[in-house]
Amino acid sequence: MSLIHPTAVVDSAAELDSSVSVGPYSVIGPHVRIAAGTSIGPHCVVEGHTTIGRDNRIFQFNSIGAISQDKKYAGEPCELTIGDRNTIREFCTFNIGTSQDAGVTRVGNDNWIMAYVHIAHDCQLGNQITMANNATLGGHVKVGDWVTIGGLTGILQRMNIGAHSMIGFASHVGQDVPPYMVVDGHPxxxxxxNLVGLRRRDFSAQRITAIREMHRLIYRQGKTLADARAGIVKLAETMPEAAADVALMDGFLGQATNGIAR
Structure with a gap:
């Protein structure tokens, strides 16, 4: 029995695995590829050069792969790629990339995307991210693994959100958010x-101690960012178990281009 509802419109050039299901009145465009086990709910539009991986669950009323909301976009063949095992709830909008960047909007694996989320052109999302209702990413935003973004939060274009961070409800994000931190508010x-998140992910006591010390160096001792980074690098010598966490934080701070949340 076909898993594509008879009222769905699937272009003959689209590449869908035989196990993909498509709900009533959904529309699948000619340049779309969808891997095994993914389900597309009713009344969805999946268009553009869009590639969707395995075992995703895309609920009803989503717009996936539409052109960017960028006045400079002139029809270039840009892309959207979505990985595996993502849950995408109702009324989300994911746009393709633009030629002003890599030309690809990317969403990784195992992400939990709630209703009314907007992911704009050229955003780069990692894995295990949670985005609550009405969270919005401007263009070119980068989001690391295991980030939680609260509902009604707006993240401005080109911001960088570090791994394992948490952004509280209804926040205005106009600076880069370092890894492991909890931020919220406007300003x-x-x-x-983010101690709760780290403990849920079984971070060891030494790793958490090192991360708390990095927080103190950046935010509690009145240091310049350069001096704080120097102190952070030294933590790897006394806490070798946290060497990867130290490298992650130092690398993020070294590449922060929008200032960091204070």
Whole structure:
């Protein structure tokens, strides 16, 4: 029995695995590829040069792969790629990339995307991200693994959100958010370390101690960012178990181009 509802419109050039299901009144464009086990709910539009991986669950009323909301976009063949095992709830909009960047909007694996989320052109999302209702990413935003973004939060174009960070409800993000931090508000402020998230992910006591020390160096000792980074690098010598966490933070701070949330 076909898994494509008879009222769905699937272009003959689209490449869908035989196990993909498509709900009533959905529209699938000619340049779309969808891998095994993915389900597309009713009343969805999947268009553009869009590639969707395995075992995703895309609920009803989503717009996936539409052109960017960028006045400079002139029809270039840009792309959207979505990985595996993502849950995408109702009324989300994911746009393709633009030629002003890599030309690809990317969403990784195992992400939990709630209703009314907007992911704009050229955004780069990692894995295990949670985005609550009405969270919005401007163009070119980069989001690391295991980030939680609260509902009604707006993230401006070109911001960088570090791995394992958490952004609280209804926040205005106009600066880069370092890894492991909890931030919220308007103006945005750092509230501390994302201890709940780290413990849920079985970070060891030494790793958490090192991360808390990195927070103190950046935010509690009145240091310049350069001096804080120097102190952070030294932590790897005394806490070798946290060497990867130290490298992640130092690398993020070294590449922060929008200032960091304070």
């Amino acid at each position: 945005l402020a750092v509230r501390g370390v």
